[in-house]
Amino acid sequence: MPLEVIILAAGQGKRMRSSLPKVLHPVGARPMLAHVVDAALHLDPARIHIVTGHGSELVRGTMESLYPEDSGRLSWALQADQKGTGHAVSQALPDVDSKSRCLVLVGDVPLLDPADLARLADSSASLALLTAKPSDPTGLGRILRDSDGNITGIVEERDASPAERAIGEINTGIMLARAEDLTRWLNGVGCDNDQGEYYLTDIVALAVAEGCSIDGVPAGDADRLRGINSRADLAAAERGYQKLAANALMEAGVTLRDPARLDVRGDVHFGQDCMVDINVVLEGDVTVGDNVTIGPGCVIRNARIGDHSHIHPHSVIENSVLGRHCNVGPFARLRPHTELADNVRIGNFVEIKKSSLDEGAKVNHLAYVGDSSVGRQTNIGAGVITCNYDGANKHRTEIGNDVFVGSDCQLVAPVRIADGATIGAGSTITRNIDKPGLVVSRARQQTIPGWKRPIKQPPEGKS
Ligand code: UD1
Numbered sequence: 297m298p299l300e301v302i303i304l305a306a307g308q309g310k311r312m313r314s315s316l317p318k319v320l321h322p323v324g325a326r327p328m329l330a331h332v333v334d335a336a337l338h339l340d341p342a343r344i345h346i347v348t349g350h351g352s353e354l355v356r357g358t359m360e361s362l363y364p365e366d367s368g369r370l371s372w373a374l375q376a377d378q379k380g381t382g383h384a385v386s387q388a389l390p391d392v393d394s395k396s397r398c399l400v401l402v403g404d405v406p407l408l409d410p411a412d413l414a415r416l417a418d419s420s421a422s423l424a425l426l427t428a429k430p431s432d433p434t435g436l437g438r439i440l441r442d443s444d445g446n447i448t449g450i451v452e453e454r455d456a457s458p459a460e461r462a463i464g465e466i467n468t469g470i471m472l473a474r475a476e477d478l479t480r481w482l483n484g485v486g487c488d489n490d491q492g493e494y495y496l497t498d499i500v501a502l503a504v505a506e507g508c509s510i511d512g513v514p515a516g517d518a519d520r521l522r523g524i525n526s527r528a529d530l531a532a533a534e535r536g537y538q539k540l541a542a543n544a545l546m547e548a549g550v551t552l553r554d555p556a557r558l559d560v561r562g563d564v565h566f567g568q569d570c571m572v573d574i575n576v577v578l579e580g581d582v583t584v585g586d587n588v589t590i591g592p593g594c595v596i597r598n599a600r601i602g603d604h605s606h607i608h609p610h611s612v613i614e615n616s617v618l619g620r621h622c623n624v625g626p627f628a629r630l631r632p633h634t635e636l637a638d639n640v641r642i643g644n645f646v647e648i649k650k651s652s653l654d655e656g657a658k659v660n661h662l663a664y665v666g667d668s669s670v671g672r673q674t675n676i677g678a679g680v681i682t683c684n685y686d687g688a689n690k691h692r693t694e695i696g697n698d699v700f701v702g703s704d705c706q707l708v709a710p711v712r713i714a715d716g717a718t719i720g721a722g723s724t725i726t727r728n729i730d731k732p733g734l735v736v737s738r739a740r741q742q743t744i745p746g747w748k749r750p751i752k753q754p755p756e757g758k759s
C-alpha cells in the first residue's frame with residue numbers, strides 16, 4: 297500500500313507576532329516546515345501534500361526552491377479559512393490516493409525524529425497515534441484510555457475536565473491511517489467544541505465507535521515533538537536543534553570545547569580528531585578534513601578546510617577553499633572565492649578576496665589582497681594593499697613565486713610581478729615588474745643640513 301503524507305501548515309501562528317508565516321521561521325537556518333518535509337522524505341512517500349493558508353504563495357515558493365529535485369513529489373492544498381486541523385486534512389484528502397496509507401504531520405514540529413515516524417509506519421492498526429509524555433503537557437490534547445489501557449479518544453485541553461487535564465500522555469498531532477478511513481471519519485466530525493473548529497483529533501472516538509484497532513506509539517523523546525507557537529518556543533527549538541547537531545558531531549569524532557556554544561546552520565562534515573572551540577558558527581556547506589582546529593569565535597560559511605589546518609580565533613571564512621596545514625587568523629577575513637593551497641599562512645587583520653595563494657605563501661599582518669594570484673613561497677609584508685578598484689572596474693594583480701613584497705606597499709592593478717622580485721617597503725607599484733631584483737619606488741631619504749625646528753612666537757602685546 298503506497299504511503300502519502302499530509303502536512304498541516306495553514307495556520308497563521310498568531311502568537312509569533314510576525315508577518316512571516318509561522319512555518320517559514322527558521323530553525324538551524326532552515327524553515328521549520330523544511331525540517332518536517334526532510335523527516336517525511338526519510339519514509340520515501342509517494343507524495344507529500346502540504347496544506348497552506350496564511351502566506352500560501354510564499355510558503356509554496358520557498359519550499360519549491362528548497363526541493364528542486366523533489367518538487368514533483370510536493371503537492372499543494374489551499375485551506376482558505378482555518379477551520380481546524382480536521383478541516384485542513386479534508387482539503388488535501390481529495391488529492392490523496394484513497395488506497396494509500398496516509399501520515400498526517402504538523403508543520404510546526406521541526407525536531408521530529410524520522411525514527412519515530414518509521415515506528416508509526418510499522419503499526420498495522422487502523423489508526424496509529426504518535427503519543428508522548430512531556431514534562432509539561434499544558435495546552436496539548438490528552439490521550440484518553442479505558443481501564444484496559446485501550447485508547448478511547450483525544451480531548452483538547454480547553455475542552456478537558458480537571459481529571460482529564462491531569463493525564464500526562466499527549467497527542468503529538470502526528471497520526472497514520474488509510475486515506476479512505478480518514479475521509480469517512482472526517483465526514484462525521486462536527487465543530488461542537490470550545491473553538492468551533494473541526495478537530496482532527498475527533499476521528500479517534502469515531503474510529504473507536506466503528507470498532508477499529510487503535511495503536512498509541514510512544515515517541516522516543518517527547519522534547520523533539522514540541523510544537524512551536526511563540527518566539528520563546530522557537531528559541532527553545534533552536535537550542536534543541538543545536539544540541540542534536542552538536543551530539544552528531546561529537547559522535548562523528550569531533551571534540552567540542554562546549555557543545556552548548558556551537559551553532560550549526562547548514563550541512564557540516566568533519567574528518568577525525570578535529571577540535572572546535574567555543575562560540576563558533578558553521579553555516580551552509582562546510583567540509584573539514586582531519587586534525588583541524590577551529591578557534592573561538594570563528595564564523596565559517598560554505599568552506600572546505602584541508603587536514604591539519606588551524607583557524608585561529610575570531611576569523612571569518614566565506615565561500616573559500618583551504619588546503620592542508622594552513623594557518624589563518626586570528627582576526628582574518630577570507631571573503632568569497634579565496635583559494636589557499638597547502639601551508640599558506642594568513643595572519644591577523646588580513647582580508648583576502650577572490651584570490652588564490654599558492655603553496656607556502658604568507659600574508660601575515662594587516663593586508664588586503666583582492667582579485668589576485670600569489671605564487672609559491674611568496675611573502676606579502678605588513679600593510680600591503682592590492683589596489684584592485686579604480687572607482688569603476690576591478691583589476692587583477694598577479695604576483696609570481698618567491699616574491700618578497702616589503703611592508704606598506706601598494707600594488708596598483710592591473711599589475712604583474714615576476715618570480716623572484718623583491719619590492720622595497722613603502723613602494724607604490726604601478727607598472728609590471730618583469731624580472732627578479734630589487735624594485736623601490738619611494739622617494740629617497742635625505743638629511744637637510746642646517747634645518748631647524750620652528751620656534752613658537754609669543755602672542756602680540758606680550759613680551
Ligand atoms: C494540535 C492538536 C492537539 C495536539 C497538538 C500537538 C487538534 C485539534 N489538536 O493542537 O491535540 O496536542 O496539536 O502540537 O488537532 N492547522 C491548519 N489549519 C487549521 C488549524 C491548524 O493547517 O485550520 C495547522 C497549523 O498550521 C499547525 C497544525 O495544524 O501546523 C496544528 O495546529 P495548532 O493550532 O498548532 O494546533 P494545537 O492547538 O497545537
Ligand code: MG
Pocket residue numbers: 404523524525
Ligand atoms: Mg500547535
